[in-house]
Amino acid sequence: MPSPLGSPTSSRSVTQTVNGSHRFTIKGYSLAKGMGVGKHIASESFTVGGYQWAIYFYPDGKNPEDHSTYVSVFVALASEGTDVRALFELTLLDQSGKGKHKVHSHFDRALESGPYTLKYRGSMWGYKRFFRRAMLETSDFLKDDCLKINCTVGVVVSETDCPRLHSIQVPESDIGSHFGILLENEEGSDITFNVFGEKFHAHKLVLAARSPVFEAEFSDRMEDDNEIVVTDMEPKVFKALLHFIYRDSLIDDEEFVGTSSSSMPSVSDALAAKLLAAADKYDLPRLRLMCESVLCKDISVNSVANILALADRHYAMDLKSVCLKFAAENLVGKFSVLFFCFSKFYVI
CATH class of the missing domain: 2.60.210.10 (Apoptosis, Tumor Necrosis Factor Receptor Associated Protein 2; Chain A)
Structure with a gap:
């Protein structure tokens, strides 16, 4: 049959x-x-x-x-x-x-x-x-x-569409929120950072996995030496650094909204600028790019020279490129600023 x-x-x-x-x-x-x-x-x-x-x-x-x-x-x-x-x-x-x-x-x-x-x-x-x-x-x-x-x-x-009886929606990754809770609760922490008297508790494995600088530092320390004194970073900057390491995002802080670039001296005081320095110190390229993106929005005729110097100091190459392009396009006739750009970086 x-x-x-x-x-x-x-x-x-x-x-x-x-x-x-x-x-x-x-x-x-x-x-x-x-x-x-x-x-x-x-x-x-x-x-x-x-x-x-x-x-x-x-x-x-x-x-x-x-x-x-x-x-x-x-x-x-x-x-x-x-x-x-x-x-x-x-x-x-x-x-x-x-x-x-x-x-x-x-x-x-x-x-x-x-x-x-x-x-x-x-x-x-x-x-x-x-x-x-x-x-x-x-x-x-x-x-x-x-x-x-x-x-x-x-x-x-163009795409080929075939009928599906069922579909399952997969939510966005929440690993950052779980690691963030780990940081907030301090559960299982095995390293303490003393930043000008303010204590931050963290986990060596997490820090070492994210930063080769932390990994090298922990391998050179005595096992019973569980406190590190930080003297080159403000507590709020170190807090923002840990936030990124655990959550892979920038801290929710009003100082990131703008760096008041209309006033040139304030650029280096901005949280994004200080966090850029921290990203450079601890070899965190993604954090560096995040800070570059924030600072890029504040480039103006008044701030470009300071932001350019900051970018060069911390190897922020994308930010440096944007500053040089801005200078070439917007500072024709402003010889003092252009002279600074050319004398420091030679070419645009």
Whole structure:
């Protein structure tokens, strides 16, 4: 007797877009105008669909032909990638409140021409003749010498979808919270740090696993010598250091919100700056990057020299690179600060 046919199976391919938007505000349009044909102002990079993107605004046009009477706007692939397929929309925002925005959209033409393919990093989509400059300067798109451009990117992704009867949601890792409780309860602690009279109880194995400096220090100590005196770090900084080691996150402290970079002397007093020094001392590269990220947000004309010196002192190479780039782009004519940058670091 023939065996019955097996149950039929099915699957389907789903192609869709992963969408994201970025708003680029250009203040000081009148000062940017005249920078030259082919010269652009770039937005901060933003992530959509696993790729980095950036908006390029050309106040004098992208090409030297007849486009010089127009402003040009493009969106560029800012990360490595080949044959990235995407849809785009560039919108010049009406600042009068009337909602009459100028929209250039590839989304509307997707059925006709399909997504646009970007072949490599630096590939761009946009318009050489985005808007005639003379009309732009008398329109509601320009207000208080400011333009606002919104960019939407839709990265095309495909996946095979098969029916699932059940699914189980896996929560985020909570190992940090468990180790944090271990630190707070002091249970099983076997090492004490005396930081200017304030005692911190910790666990050698945890510290040694996280920091090669702690590992070396513990291997050189006598077994019954269970107290270490710390004389080069404030208690609040050491507390933040332990918080990172156990929880893998920055401590929740209002001092991390900003370093008051408008006042140059305060930069070195900021908690992020002091914790950067601790990360350098104990060889904690992830903590170093976290502190660099915080300090990066406070770079300004007044603070860049001090932050640059701090980055160089503690081998914060990403922060140093950002400072040098900021100096090159924003301190033209401020010879004293530029001289400091060049004399200390030689090249930008």
